[in-house]
Amino acid sequence: MRPEKAFLPRPPILPKTRWPETQFDPGYLAFLDAHVAYWGSEECVVLPKFAVNALRTVANWRRGANAIDVIMPAGTPIASFMDRKGRPSDRWDGGQGLGLTGNFTTHSGVLAGYLLDAYGAVLGLKIWEIYPGAGRVRRRIYLVDDGQFGTANARAYHAIHDLDLAPLGRADNPYYAQWINTQRATIHMRSARG
16 A cells, blocks of 8 residues: 655744735745655645645636735735636636646745735736746746736736635645635625625
8 A cells, every 4th residue: 555645744834024015935946846856746736735735626726816805925825817808707718627838827836925016016926837848846026017918017916715715725725714704704895784
């Protein structure tokens, strides 16, 4: 009988700084690289799964909050949510499959932080990503550029949620606590109106 592969322990989170969403965590990059090497896959969809211990099918992925509109913690799994014609979709790959290489509508990764201007406005996303042939996890900056199509524009990326519409990986997802607080506040506001 073949033993099950276990997840590697998650590294400690960086100490708090004035702008934690702009900091780069080399320990977390090493954690992701170790998973890629251990599991032997370079498909972009595996990185978000490894990050939050959620090795389920991407057919369950649902679009969450936009990563530009909501500042999320580093380590949050994110993906583009478009159909194969480039139109917005609430499901990964428009619910058609596992993603189509080279069409610039499907890509996923793990949020590494934000590129901010001097006033704190988001200029872009820092993403840890992998793709076939990369050999290791890479950090890339995607700018908010409405002149760019699909996955080249930071505006295309959203938090990845599961079928139950909770963030992928639930408590293993750094965004989960923030999402729970938002849900509670929404419920409280609705009950206060009522």
